[in-house]
Amino acid sequence: MNVRFMIVLMVMSLVLGFSSAVDFRWRKTAGFSDRFTRAVSSVVFPVHGNVYPLGYYNVTINIGQPPRPYYLDLDTGSDLTWLQCDAPCVRCLEAPHPLYQPSSDLIPCNDPLCKALHLNSNQRCETPEQCDYEVEYADGGSSLGVLVRDVFSMNYTQGLRLTPRLALGCGYDQIPGASSHHPLDGVLGLGRGKVSILSQLHSQGYVKNVIGHCLSSLGGGILFFGDDLYDSSRVSWTPMSREYSKHYSPAMGGELLFGGRTTGLKNLLTVFDSGSSYTYFNSKAYQAVTYLLKRELSGKPLKEARDDHTLPLCWQGRRPFMSIEEVKKYFKPLALSFKTGWRSKTLFEIPPEAYLIISMKGNVCLGILNGTEIGLQNLNLIGGTVFILHTLAISLSWFRD
Numbered sequence: 035m036n037v038r039f040m041i042v043l044m045v046m047s048l049v050l051g052f053s054s055a056v057d058f059r060w061r062k063t064a065g066f067s068d069r070f071t072r073a074v075s076s077v078v079f080p081v082h083g084n085v086y087p088l089g090y091y092n093v094t095i096n097i098g099q100p101p102r103p104y105y106l107d108l109d110t111g112s113d114l115t116w117l118q119c120d121a122p123c124v125r126c127l128e129a130p131h132p133l134y135q136p137s138s139d140l141i142p143c144n145d146p147l148c149k150a151l152h153l154n155s156n157q158r159c160e161t162p163e164q165c166d167y168e169v170e171y172a173d174g175g176s177s178l179g180v181l182v183r184d185v186f187s188m189n190y191t192q193g194l195r196l197t198p199r200l201a202l203g204c205g206y207d208q209i210p211g212a213s214s215h216h217p218l219d220g221v222l223g224l225g226r227g228k229v230s231i232l233s234q235l236h237s238q239g240y241v242k243n244v245i246g247h248c249l250s251s252l253g254g255g256i257l258f259f260g261d262d263l264y265d266s267s268r269v270s271w272t273p274m275s276r277e278y279s280k281h282y283s284p285a286m287g288g289e290l291l292f293g294g295r296t297t298g299l300k301n302l303l304t305v306f307d308s309g310s311s312y313t314y315f316n317s318k319a320y321q322a323v324t325y326l327l328k329r330e331l332s333g334k335p336l337k338e339a340r341d342d343h344t345l346p347l348c349w350q351g352r353r354p355f356m357s358i359e360e361v362k363k364y365f366k367p368l369a370l371s372f373k374t375g376w377r378s379k380t381l382f383e384i385p386p387e388a389y390l391i392i393s394m395k396g397n398v399c400l401g402i403l404n405g406t407e408i409g410l411q412n413l414n415l416i417g418g419t420v421f422i423l424h425t426l427a428i429s430l431s432w433f434r435d
C-alpha cells in the first residue's frame with residue numbers, strides 16, 4: 035500500500051460574541067452549539083485561565099480508578115502528560131490536589147512509547163521493567179519520573195463515556211521554571227509525538243488525529259480532540275513541516291504582514307505553542323513590529339509608559355484603560371502568510387486583541403517579545419496570546435497516491 039502522509043496545520047478564525055456571556059461563534063456560521071450536538075466522536079474540555087495575569091491555561095482531566103480530577107497546564111509544545119506523583123515524591127511543588135497515586139501498571143523500557151519519548155537521547159535501559167523520563171521546558175522547569183498506564187475518564191460530546199488506558203508520567207522530582215510557578219497538578223502534553231494524549235487516543239481508535247483550541251481574550255475557552263466540531267470547508271490549511279516534526283510548525287516559512295501590507299520579512303520559521311504565554315519574534319521581526327507600532331502611534335493619544343515594567347513595551351493613555359476594546363482602534367492587525375501550494379497562501383491573522391494585554395496599571399502592553407533574548411535564535415514562537423480569537427487545530431491525514 036502506497037500511503038503518503040501529509041501533516042496539516044489548521045487555522046481558523048473565531049468571532050467573539052459581545053454579549054456578557056462568552057459566546058463562541060464561527061465566522062459567518064450559525065451557533066457553535068448545534069455543531070456540538072451533531073458531533074459523534076469528539077471530546078471537548080473547558081479551558082480556564084488567561085495570558086495575563088495568570089500566564090497559563092488549565093484543563094481538568096480525570097485520571098485513575100476511581101477517577102480523580104487534576105488541573106493540567108495545556109501545552110502543545112511538549113508531548114508527555116505527567117502528574118506530580120507519590121512514588122514517593124522527592125521534590126513536589128505546591129499543587130491544588132493531593133499527589134497522584136500511581137497505578138502499578140509500569141511501562142517497560144522497551145515499550146514503543148518509551149522509545150518514542152527518548153527518540154533524541156541515548157536511552158539506557160538500566161531498569162528494563164520501567165521507563166524513566168525527564169522533561170525540561172524552555173523556562174528551565176523540569177519533571178523527572180517513570181511512565182505508567184492508567185485510566186483516563188472522558189465523555190464524547192454525545193455523552194458516551196470513554197475510559198482509555200493511556201501512558202502518563204508519574205513525576206516524583208520537579209523543578210519550577212524561571213517564570214512564575216503555575217499552581218497546577220501537572221502538564222497536559224499535546225505535541226505531535228507518539229506519547230501525546232491525542233496520538234494515544236488516535237492510535238487506540240477513539241478520535242481522529244485533530245486537535246483544536248479556542249481561547250478567548252476574556253480568559254477561558256475550549257480544547258477539543260476529533261474532527262467533527264468544525265465546518266472543514268471554512269478552515270484554511272497549511273502543510274506542516276516534516277523536518278521539524280516535534281512541533282506544530284508550518285512547512286513553509288511565514289511572511290509577516292502589518293496592517294495588511296508586507297513588512298518585507300519572509301521565510302520566518304514559525305512554531306505554534308500554546309504552552310508559551312507570550313509570542314516571541316526573532317530580533318529582526320521584533321524590531322520591525324516595534325518600529326511600525328511606534329510609528330503608527332505617533333500623534334495618537336498614547337505615550338510610552340517607561341515606568342510600567344509589566345512587559346518591555348507599554349503605552350499609557352490619558353486615563354487608565356479597562357479593556358483592550360478601548361485601545362484596539364489605535365493598533366493595526368498583524369498576520370503571518372504561509373504558502374500552501376504553488377500559488378496559494380493562507381493567512382494567520384493576529385488582531386490587536388491577540389497581541390496586546392492591559393497591565394495592572396491600566397496601560398496597554400505589547401504581548402510580543404524579543405525571542406533572541408531568551409535564546410530562541412531565529413525561531414518565531416506563537417504563544418497563547420495570538421490564539422485568542424483563533425483556533426489552532428492540527429490534523430494528520432493521509433492520501434493514497
Ligand SMILES: *[C@@H]1O[C@H](CO)[C@@H](O)[C@H](O)[C@H]1NC(C)=O
Pocket residue numbers: 080082083092093094105130217218
Ligand atoms: C483550573 O480549572 C478549574 C475548572 O476546570 C478551576 O476550577 C480551577 O480553579 C483552575 N485552577 C487553577 C489553578 O487555575
Ligand SMILES: *[C@@H]1O[C@H](CO)[C@@H](O)[C@H](O)[C@H]1NC(C)=O
Pocket residue numbers: 096187188189193195
Ligand atoms: C461524563 O458523564 C458522566 C455521566 O453523564 C458524568 O457523571 C461525568 O461527570 C462526565 N465526565 C466528564 C469528565 O465530564
Ligand SMILES: *[C@@H]1O[C@H](CO)[C@@H](O)[C@H](O)[C@H]1NC(C)=O
Pocket residue numbers: 317318320321404405406407
Ligand atoms: C533582541 O535581543 C538580542 C539579544 O539580547 C539583542 O541583541 C537585540 O538587539 C534585540 N533586538 C531588539 C530589536 O531589541
